Amino acid sequence: MLKNYFKIAIAILRRRKFFTFVSLFGISFTLATLLVLTAFIEKIVNDDYPDRKRARSLYLTGVEENGPQMMSSSSFSLSYVNRYIKTLKTPVNVAYYTGRVGTNTYHAGKKIGISFRYVNGSYWDILEFDFLEGRPFTATEVGNREKVAVITQGLKRKYFGENVNAVGQMIEADNQLFRVCGVVKDVPATTYMFNSDMYIPYTVAGNSETGKDFHGEYCAVLLGAAKSDLKAMQTEYDNVVRRLQPSDKGYTRVLSYADVYADAYLRTGNMSKPLKRWVYSIIGGFVFLLLFLPSVNLVNINLTRIMERSSEIAVRKAFGASSNTLVYQFVVENIILTLLGGLVGVVLAMVMLWIFNSAAIFDNVRLQLNPVVLGVGLIACFVFGFISGVYPAWRMSRMTIVKALKA
């Protein structure tokens, strides 16, 4: 029977080419958009170079103090990191790093923009950078405040050129000279927390490691032994924050959180009013509209098509098809149509991703379809096919045979 329905579905697609084009275009374009959007979100949220341990990591992006008349929100001071983050007992390791700082330097007659971060030694243990040359800086080098640096391949290319061994060479940034100890693969712009051209020991920055101020330039990553440690790490940090006294009498509350990656991403710069609910609602609403509007469109197209087939409906009923059988037939036909549209959508998505990757809109960001994304696409097709097929099919199956024969 399925073969029969398949034959009919293909024959109907061939019959009214314009309707077929409109239907397939709607489905394929919608699906392609959904696939590209999912690929993008997946790129941001899931493990990505060099942050490959997200499943057992928590991210601390800052602290907020607020009071009736004033509010202050920023990353952490180094003294805060030393007193309240490094002292946590549950994490097996802690990395801390500053935000990205930009500077210009002049080398070989060229102006080169360089971004850099100050990081601690454990940064290289928690994050999995691919070293193309050399090595990360050691704890001794950090302790000795040595002016060493790990640079990215892109910076090496800009500063030293291709086919040059950069390790051991000197590079100028922020009016200081650093000895290159390692070269790593470029970090995608979407890994915004760790993306940079250059990484320097935090001890070189000369920030005060003592003092009572909470606010500064540092963020942190807590690494658990296993995913099951996340809750315990969060609880421990929450307890620490709860006991904090505001740094100024104008403040009444201190807020800081250890979040999983996606939540930290959405909480950035907004401790007390995280964007998480808004963002999920907006994404959910967008996806709903993306599926709903073409489905409604497809329902209308299907209603028209089905009305044209009323004679066929009547004959099928006359020869033994029940209403349920006909609903099943039309839903299957519609699912075949949407799967075809889905195939076109996958090809269209691949083209869109190729264009996106070729245009290099974001540095070092390459999107791709993967099993999760394709799975989402397949489910979307089935949902599409079902939603847009079931109502017209039900309407048609209710038509009396006599009326359908006369139609």
Place this chain on the structure above:
Amino acid sequence: MIKLHNIEKVYRTDTIETLALSGITLDVQQGEFLSVMGPSGCGKSTLLNIMGLLDEPSKGELTIAGQKIDRLSDQQLAHFRNKRLGFIFQSYHLINDLHVLDNVELPLLYRKVGAKERRRLATRALEKVGLSNRLKHFPTQLSGGQKQRVAIARAIVGEPEIILADEPTGNLDSAMGNEIMDILLQLNSRDNTTIVMVTHDEQMAKKTHRLVRLFDGTQVQ
């Protein structure tokens, strides 16, 4: 085989009530070839539709093959039609997107007959109507007479006990009409199939066992 007792059919709209059939009582015997005649709008097709369970009477009793047709579900009606009835329509009502063999297989599809067996039975039915050389043609590639033969093959493929034909020769010229009529007569005499045929053609009606005349929804002969 078919018993109608005091059948009435009323069509209602918001403002008008039309009495299509009134007080029809009729017995059709097994193996009988019955013609139904009357002027346009007298209720012939309505009567046929009721017999074929394509429409419901407003009043009265209907019994087919010993089974009283009363408050059957959609599923039960579909099953009954599939097993016991075959239909031939004036406008053929073939599915243009399927070739001849697939059209004829249609009733067997709903009996969940396997593909090979469907093919065999459908081919045999087409051989009976002399169309075994048109299996993979589409209805749009056939003449009127050929289309009606396909429709007959579809009606008989499941070996139903009763065939209901609504002006089967109405869209055909006299030569083709005679050919179709011959096929129906053969089915009736050879296979003892009960046939009820609506027709405008007096000559065709004379070839059948019995003639029933309707006028304004009532039986006059």
